Amino acid sequence: MSQIYDRVALIGLGLIASSMYWGIKRAGLAGEVTGFARSEETRATARRIGLCDRVCDTVQEAVDGADLVVLCVPVGAMGPLAQEIAPVLMPGATVSDVGSVKRHVIADVGPHIPEGVHFIPAHPLAGTEHSGPESGFAELFDNRWCLLVPVEGSDPEATAHLRALWEGLGSKVDEMDADHHDLVLAVTSHAPHLIAYTMVGVADDLRRVTDTEVIQYSAAGFRDFTRIAASDPTMWRDVFLTNKDATLEILGRFTEELFALQRAIRTGDGEQLFDYFTRTRAIRRGIIDAGQDTDAPDFGRGKA
Amino acid sequence: MSQIYDRVALIGLGLIASSMYWGIKRAGLAGEVTGFARSEETRATARRIGLCDRVCDTVQEAVDGADLVVLCVPVGAMGPLAQEIAPVLMPGATVSDVGSVKRHVIADVGPHIPEGVHFIPAHPLAGTEHSGPESGFAELFDNRWCLLVPVEGSDPEATAHLRALWEGLGSKVDEMDADHHDLVLAVTSHAPHLIAYTMVGVADDLRRVTDTEVIQYSAAGFRDFTRIAASDPTMWRDVFLTNKDATLEILGRFTEELFALQRAIRTGDGEQLFDYFTRTRAIRRGIIDAGQDTDAPDFGRGKA
Numbered sequence: 001m002s003q004i005y006d007r008v009a010l011i012g013l014g015l016i017a018s019s020m021y022w023g024i025k026r027a028g029l030a031g032e033v034t035g036f037a038r039s040e041e042t043r044a045t046a047r048r049i050g051l052c053d054r055v056c057d058t059v060q061e062a063v064d065g066a067d068l069v070v071l072c073v074p075v076g077a078m079g080p081l082a083q084e085i086a087p088v089l090m091p092g093a094t095v096s097d098v099g100s101v102k103r104h105v106i107a108d109v110g111p112h113i114p115e116g117v118h119f120i121p122a123h124p125l126a127g128t129e130h131s132g133p134e135s136g137f138a139e140l141f142d143n144r145w146c147l148l149v150p151v152e153g154s155d156p157e158a159t160a161h162l163r164a165l166w167e168g169l170g171s172k173v174d175e176m177d178a179d180h181h182d183l184v185l186a187v188t189s190h191a192p193h194l195i196a197y198t199m200v201g202v203a204d205d206l207r208r209v210t211d212t213e214v215i216q217y218s219a220a221g222f223r224d225f226t227r228i229a230a231s232d233p234t235m236w237r238d239v240f241l242t243n244k245d246a247t248l249e250i251l252g253r254f255t256e257e258l259f260a261l262q263r264a265i266r267t268g269d270g271e272q273l274f275d276y277f278t279r280t281r282a283i284r285r286g287i288i289d290a291g292q293d294t295d296a297p298d299f300g301r302g303k304a
Numbered sequence: 305m306s307q308i309y310d311r312v313a314l315i316g317l318g319l320i321a322s323s324m325y326w327g328i329k330r331a332g333l334a335g336e337v338t339g340f341a342r343s344e345e346t347r348a349t350a351r352r353i354g355l356c357d358r359v360c361d362t363v364q365e366a367v368d369g370a371d372l373v374v375l376c377v378p379v380g381a382m383g384p385l386a387q388e389i390a391p392v393l394m395p396g397a398t399v400s401d402v403g404s405v406k407r408h409v410i411a412d413v414g415p416h417i418p419e420g421v422h423f424i425p426a427h428p429l430a431g432t433e434h435s436g437p438e439s440g441f442a443e444l445f446d447n448r449w450c451l452l453v454p455v456e457g458s459d460p461e462a463t464a465h466l467r468a469l470w471e472g473l474g475s476k477v478d479e480m481d482a483d484h485h486d487l488v489l490a491v492t493s494h495a496p497h498l499i500a501y502t503m504v505g506v507a508d509d510l511r512r513v514t515d516t517e518v519i520q521y522s523a524a525g526f527r528d529f530t531r532i533a534a535s536d537p538t539m540w541r542d543v544f545l546t547n548k549d550a551t552l553e554i555l556g557r558f559t560e561e562l563f564a565l566q567r568a569i570r571t572g573d574g575e576q577l578f579d580y581f582t583r584t585r586a587i588r589r590g591i592i593d594a595g596q597d598t599d600a601p602d603f604g605r606g607k608a
Contacts, residue, residue: 076574125521129588145520145521147521174520183512183513184513184517184518184521185521187506187507187510187513187518187526188507188517188518188521188522188526189521189526191503191506192503192526192528192529194562194565194566194569195499195503195562196584197565197580197581197584198558198561198562198565199495199496199499199558200584200587200588201561201580201583201584202491202495202554202557202558202561203491203492203587204583204584204587205557205561206491206554206557208487209487209488209491211587211590213488213492214488214491214492214587215587215590216449216478217429217449217451217488217489217492217493218492222491222492222493222496224496224528224529224531224532225496225528226584226587226588227528227588228528229581229584229585229587229588230584230585230588230589231581231585233577233578233581233582233585234578236577236581237574237577237578237581238574240569240577241569241572241574241577244569244570244572247569248566248569248570250506250510251562251566253506253509253510254502254503254506255559255562255563257502257505257506257509258498258499258502258555258559259559261498261501261502262498262552262555265498265544265545265548265551265552266548266552268545268548270380270541270542270545273537273540273541273544273545274537274538274541276501276505277501277533277535277537277540277541278537279505279508280500280501280504280505280508280530280533280534281533281534281535281537283504283507283508283515283518283519283530283533284433284504284530284531284533284534285534286515286519
């Protein structure tokens with residue numbers, strides 16, 4: 001893989017940015033990678049573990065001279081950040097981000113992007129329940145999708161460069177518009193997360209079943225919800241607040257369906273339940289066939 | 305590990321029974337293991353892969369002379385099965401099961417158990433989304449819980465033997481009464497499964513997002529739901545129909561909480577969301593500390 005950018009600036013040093021750094025190094029995609037995090041502790045950790053070629057104490061220093069600046073902060077923090085870096089953005093540079101919501105980011109960041117700077121929002125569909133600068137690894141994006149969401153007037157050449165970066169990080173790349181992105185993600189990620197959070201909260205609240213019992217006996221079903229529900233609280237708060245409409249629409253559909261199944265249970269309609277479960281099983285098969293998960297039993301957790 | 309039973313009969317040869325067989329062999333827990341499945345195809349498969357020392361063509365033949373008979377069929381099929389085998393049960397033998405619901409099984413199976421035969425319901429909290437005779441493996445129960453639910457008058461010595469079997473299969477064993485079992489499982493397993501089934505169904509129904517998109521972009525969140533929602537439809541239909549009250553109670557609590565979070569999203573109450581997500585993250589930490597899951601990122605799916 002050859003070098004695509006001379007200098008990449010990663011702003012915010014959490015799971016995604018740190019994985020990008022290791023992936024950029026793995027493939028030699030950039031000449032230099034600078035990094036900045038608001039928290040002094042995070043910057044110290046980054047320096048200790050060798051995360052970024054140069055960790056800067058100000059965001060302006062990190063961005064200065066970069067031909068790609070990637071905003072890797074929670075969605076709610078992107079607007080003010082863009083405003084802060086705007087004066088030092090190099091003409092011809094590209095600004096991108098990794099936020100889980102796109103319409104809101106475009107509305108918040110777009111107006112601050114100076115003339116002559118390209119703005120190409122992106123969203124890598126990859127993550128784990130861990131967060132922070134020490135949680136990243138080069139392979140995070142391998143074989144995962146990264147969605148580019150070019151805005152009106154996005155330069156095709158700049159978009160091609162960004163695509164090459166993500167492909168170099170191991171991703172498959174697709175493009176779609178912001179509204180559609182936000183709806184697709186509401187279905188595949190945002191609503192499922194809220195549901196998992198809710199179920200975990202219910203279990204914790206239930207006084208007749210102790211937390212110890214919930215935890216000990218969670219092998220089947222509940223355990224998988226807790227993994228989802230362990231993701232970064234700040235990130236997810238911002239996701240729900242900024243993708244409100246699509247998330248609420250999907251949750252509305254969800255409760256409608258759930259009520260129908262609850263009714264089938266209450267009335268003892270075994271046929272309806274069986275048909276429903278048979279259909280969902282086929283969808284799982286489709287995901288395995290599409291290469292987005294392992295067919296190994298129990299996620300290949302290993303046989304321990 | 306030494307032999308605990310002379311002859312174990314496994315009735316129904318799916319994931320659980322086949323895993324029990326390989327686990328019994330691994331530890332030498334029984335002199336002989338017979339097996340029976342209603343389907344001729346399943347019996348042929350079992351013979352082909354060497355599942356059970358002896359696969360029988362009638363359930364009576366499999367049960368004849370067994371000092372432990374384990375009912376490994378869907379919960380709804382257990383009553384008729386118990387009635388069928390009752391005449392050939394050996395005095396002093398133990399009948400157990402592996403059903404996910406206990407109150408219903410006790411009500412359906414209990415009346416058919418002859419005088420002098422011990423009935424000790426059990427529920428191993430282990431499984432994968434795969435089913436059938438070829439899905440089992442000896443390590444399935446390792447370090448997982450098995451709940452024994454002795455009924456009134458269960459013989460302590462017979463219970464101790466069954467506990468030894470499950471410990472020999474690698475499980476940790478606990479005892480609780482049937483009502484409490486069914487409530488605990490409604491929280492930790494049954495309600496989460498119904499919710500996962502529902503969410504997968506909603507995604508499939510949504511016409512503006514194609515199935516391909518749902519499948520391709522399901523890395524985050526939704527993918528984990530589909531694993532849960534891929535479990536055996538017959539088994540789960542029976543679970544919901546036979547643990548109706550506890551499941552509906554938990555689902556009621558769930559929708560109540562979900563509505564509260566939906567409202568927080570609608571009104572933009574970021575603090576409530578953040579606090580909720582922070583609390584659920586701590587619960588996840590408890591599960592890892594209790595040794596019921598791996599701390600490896602993304603379930604240790606590996607970095608491919």
